[in-house]
Amino acid sequence: MRRRAALGPLALLALLVGCDQPAELRDAANAAAAKVRLTDTLTVTVGGGAVVSTTPASGDAPAQVRIRAQSQDVRVDVVDRGCAPVTVAVTVTHLPTGIEGSWRALLDGLPLETVAARAAGGGVVDFQGDPHDRDRVPLGRERPFTPAEGSAPDVRRFWVTTDRGRQAVAADEAPPVARPALAGACVTPDAPEAGRLGAAPLVARFRLRRPPRSGGFRFAVWGNTAGMTAARDALIASVNAAAVDFAVITGDLTASGRPDDLRAAVAQLDAGLAVPWYATVGDRDVVSQAVGTVVAELGRTTFAFDVGDLRLIVLDSADKALSPDGHTQLRAWLSDGPLWWGGTPAPPVRLVLTHVPPFDPFGTRANGFNQRLEAGRFIAALKRAQVPYLLTSQLAVFETQRQAGVTVVHAGGGGAPMERDAAHHWLQVDVAEGCLAADDPPAADAPCGGCQAGQACTAEGCAPCVTLTKVEFSP
Amino acid sequence: MRGLLTLLLLGPGLVGPAAAQPGAPPPTVAEAQADGFQLRPPDQGAGSLLAGGLALGPGLVLHGLGHYYAGDHATAKVLFAAELVSVGLLTGALLANNLGDGRGELGGLSRGLTHAGVVLFAGSWGADVLGAFKGSTALELDSSRVRGNRFGLAYRYTDDPVTDFRHHLVFRLDLNAGWFFLRPLVDLEGSARLRQLQAEIGARPLRGDDPHERLELGVRLRRVENQSHGFSTVGLMGYSGYKVDLGRLVEGLRHLYAFGRVGYGWDGYQFAATPDSVPALFSDTALGDTYLLLETGLGFNLGQRTHLTLSALSDPTKDVPPFAGGTGGLVELGLVHRQSDSLDIEFLGTMGDGFALLLGLGYGL
Numbered sequence: 001m002r003r004r005a006a007l008g009p010l011a012l013l014a015l016l017v018g019c020d021q022p023a024e025l026r027d028a029a030n031a032a033a034a035k036v037r038l039t040d041t042l043t044v045t046v047g048g049g050a051v052v053s054t055t056p057a058s059g060d061a062p063a064q065v066r067i068r069a070q071s072q073d074v075r076v077d078v079v080d081r082g083c084a085p086v087t088v089a090v091t092v093t094h095l096p097t098g099i100e101g102s103w104r105a106l107l108d109g110l111p112l113e114t115v116a117a118r119a120a121g122g123g124v125v126d127f128q129g130d131p132h133d134r135d136r137v138p139l140g141r142e143r144p145f146t147p148a149e150g151s152a153p154d155v156r157r158f159w160v161t162t163d164r165g166r167q168a169v170a171a172d173e174a175p176p177v178a179r180p181a182l183a184g185a186c187v188t189p190d191a192p193e194a195g196r197l198g199a200a201p202l203v204a205r206f207r208l209r210r211p212p213r214s215g216g217f218r219f220a221v222w223g224n225t226a227g228m229t230a231a232r233d234a235l236i237a238s239v240n241a242a243a244v245d246f247a248v249i250t251g252d253l254t255a256s257g258r259p260d261d262l263r264a265a266v267a268q269l270d271a272g273l274a275v276p277w278y279a280t281v282g283d284r285d286v287v288s289q290a291v292g293t294v295v296a297e298l299g300r301t302t303f304a305f306d307v308g309d310l311r312l313i314v315l316d317s318a319d320k321a322l323s324p325d326g327h328t329q330l331r332a333w334l335s336d337g338p339l340w341w342g343g344t345p346a347p348p349v350r351l352v353l354t355h356v357p358p359f360d361p362f363g364t365r366a367n368g369f370n371q372r373l374e375a376g377r378f379i380a381a382l383k384r385a386q387v388p389y390l391l392t393s394q395l396a397v398f399e400t401q402r403q404a405g406v407t408v409v410h411a412g413g414g415g416a417p418m419e420r421d422a423a424h425h426w427l428q429v430d431v432a433e434g435c436l437a438a439d440d441p442p443a444a445d446a447p448c449g450g451c452q453a454g455q456a457c458t459a460e461g462c463a464p465c466v467t468l469t470k471v472e473f474s475p
Numbered sequence: 476m477r478g479l480l481t482l483l484l485l486g487p488g489l490v491g492p493a494a495a496q497p498g499a500p501p502p503t504v505a506e507a508q509a510d511g512f513q514l515r516p517p518d519q520g521a522g523s524l525l526a527g528g529l530a531l532g533p534g535l536v537l538h539g540l541g542h543y544y545a546g547d548h549a550t551a552k553v554l555f556a557a558e559l560v561s562v563g564l565l566t567g568a569l570l571a572n573n574l575g576d577g578r579g580e581l582g583g584l585s586r587g588l589t590h591a592g593v594v595l596f597a598g599s600w601g602a603d604v605l606g607a608f609k610g611s612t613a614l615e616l617d618s619s620r621v622r623g624n625r626f627g628l629a630y631r632y633t634d635d636p637v638t639d640f641r642h643h644l645v646f647r648l649d650l651n652a653g654w655f656f657l658r659p660l661v662d663l664e665g666s667a668r669l670r671q672l673q674a675e676i677g678a679r680p681l682r683g684d685d686p687h688e689r690l691e692l693g694v695r696l697r698r699v700e701n702q703s704h705g706f707s708t709v710g711l712m713g714y715s716g717y718k719v720d721l722g723r724l725v726e727g728l729r730h731l732y733a734f735g736r737v738g739y740g741w742d743g744y745q746f747a748a749t750p751d752s753v754p755a756l757f758s759d760t761a762l763g764d765t766y767l768l769l770e771t772g773l774g775f776n777l778g779q780r781t782h783l784t785l786s787a788l789s790d791p792t793k794d795v796p797p798f799a800g801g802t803g804g805l806v807e808l809g810l811v812h813r814q815s816d817s818l819d820i821e822f823l824g825t826m827g828d829g830f831a832l833l834l835g836l837g838y839g840l
Contacts, residue, residue, distance in 0.1 A: 023799070324637050359762065362582050362765075363764045363765035364767045365582020365583060365586070366582065367582065371793070371797060373701065374796065376701065376744050377701070379744070379762070380704050383761075384748070384749070401762075404761035
């Protein structure tokens with residue numbers, strides 16, 4: 001008699017597999033937000049921000065690009081490979097107040113003789129064009145400009161017109177007058193007028209940044225609000241009273257990731273916070289969230305930026321793991337290489353922010369990374385880079401742990417119900433000026449001799465480079 | 476000519492006896508019994524498609540509906556009771572989490588209750604479906620080995636999206652001496668940059684009349700060296716495991732075994748100054764971590780010599796990343812074919828956000 005075996009693994013599988021979007025989808029969305037193709041010949045790339053929406057050109061209306069700033073120093077490159085003049089209207093939101101703007105036109109390429117000379121010189125002989133784009137030829141100097149104010153104080157608009165035929169760029173604070181195409185403007189590599197780099201794409205590079213200033217700076221960090229709007233109002237009031245320069249939200253803005261809840265949270269923050277704010281997602285935010293909504297509302301979920309002596313690295317760990325791109329980017333950002341402004345030395349100190357900690361203090365509860373090998377790898381990378389703090393917000397407590405020389409701060413007091421009746425809180429992070437690199441302490445007889453790694457050399461002597469203060473508030 | 480003769484000789488056998496004797500009346504029950512056919516014993520109910528369909532559909536909400544329709548009311552009550560217990564366990568897990576505001580001290584309890592509740596819910600539903608379709612006759616005898624010593628050699632392929640570790644060689648021993656067992660294992664990744672060494676030592680204080688049924692208590696010692704990322708772990712886990720014939724509860728599930736393990740472990744992490752090295756075995760640990768291991772599964776024989784296991788596993792220390800959502804666990808499917816008295820062919824598939832496939836041989840010593 002034959003036996004039939006009916007298996008019930010599918011039910012078990014269905015129970016085990018959640019409805020969350022995989023991190024790889026968000027990786028793809030993050031990459032797409034860094035570079036968009038408006039037409040076959042026109043692309044816009046962003047550093048320190050994310051493209052959250054585009055509108056194609058229609059009739060006389062130019063193409064529009066809306067960018068959400070995710071740093072204090074935003075770079076926008078409009079790259080034109082076409083023939084006729086083309087205008088792009090650029091809107092950038094969540095900028096700091098008092099920004100200074102500049103732009104420069106470049107050709108995306110180098111003459112062959114320059115490439116050869118650079119290779120032959122081995123670094124001794126080099127072509128000094130633009131300090132941030134060594135593989136591009138500048139057309140003119142860096143020019144200051146003031147973008148027009150937009151619909152809110154943190155919004156700026158400007159119009160970019162590129163004309164590759166004339167190798168000309170115009171940056172306007174108002175919609176420009178349309179220019180006719182130059183006859184025969186389309187330059188192909190074999191055209192007589194191609195000449196040296198005549199066929200190279202034309203780049204209009206823009207910089208919008210908070211002016212460098214002396215002294216340190218202060219910012220706010222929190223997470224785990226979980227949709228508690230009243231608590232968020234109280235938190236916003238508390239942050240505004242502390243005169244911070246910007247805020248970073250480390251996830252769980254919503255209770256269950258519904259798109260409407262995320263939009264409401266963003267609107268509340270935009271209306272209430274007096275400073276720019278940047279955010280990543282937490283595990284609650286990805287339960288039912290469409291990838292497009294997340295990026296459209298928050299920008300990229302994994303990002304980094306340099307400010308003062310600090311490189312802030314914000315990682316998407318909403319799946320209780322880092323994505324493959326997240327690991328690659330973390331490795332690059334922990335190194336001494338520049339972010340999007342080539343030739344700029346990396347700041348001496350790194351700070352890493354994410355929602356889920358690698359290790360839950362209560363390991364059996366398993367509220368850290370899903371896989372311990374990945375958690376170990378993460379801590380190993382932070383330890384080698386001598387990162388002083390890892391700030392997280394998964395756990396509704398305030399607690400610090402010392403793990404392999406890294407202080408892991410669990411600060412999930414942004415509004416969700418707390419464990420053990422702990423107080424709601426956010427973190428005030430003060431960063432001093434003159435922070436010393438961890439691996440390059442000054443000599444004993446130097447002006448800052450005696451200061452240790454992780455300290456700053458100030459007028460008053462050695463001081464902590466990064467100071468964390470827990471600020472409590474009542475919802 | 477030879478082919479034609481072959482066809483003539485084999486032809487009747489190929490097309491079947493009925494077709495070879497067109498128009499012949501079917502054999503009587505007595506004639507069939509004389510040929511070896513066995514009547515279903517009166518105390519063993521028959522399965523049916525409709526019963527199975529009821530168990531599959533509405534039986535998802537009312538476990539035992541399939542058996543009830545098939546006339547096995549006693550089993551139906553047992554399965555329904557199991558469903559109620561599973562709901563109770565899940566409710567307990569929810570209460571432990573919410574009333575405790577998610578505090579860490581109750582985290583392990585909450586996870587354990589969740590695991591037990593989910594498994595019991597899925598198990599009672601699956602038992603209803605299986606029994607309703609096939610009826611109450613027993614499954615094949617379990618062919619997995621319970622005595623003797625074995626040496627195993629296997630190739631394992633892993634796919635973790637965030638690492639480059641892929642090809643592994645696995646060596647293991649399974650040594651049994653009366654109540655006690657010792658199971659050392661070495662897993663070497665192809666580049667030798669991930670090395671896993673472990674040994675399980677334990678005893679079986681309880682064994683049933685059926686040699687496959689048992690209660691195990693053991694300790695797992697393990698060292699993992701990850702040279703690609705510059706860290707290693709040393710750890711210790713205490714666990715208890717069981718294997719029981721579900722036929723004790725549901726007549727129609729004889730020789731369908733439930734097995735499981737619950738373990739509590741501690742791992743110490745050691746970090747090297749550079750990513751291309753690994754700290755020595757007795758280096759200081761820079762951080763310690765605890766974890767729970769939860770495993771529940773089913774095992775039964777597909778045929779006389781092939782044993783299949785399917786389990787849900789929550790082991791955060793595995794080199795396969797678990798599913799990102801849901802319970803964050805793994806699913807494992809195992810097949811062991813007893814090729815001969817001294818040779819097994821083994822397959823194990825592990826599925827999570829990544830996956831692993833193991834293919835190996837086990838030799839009796």
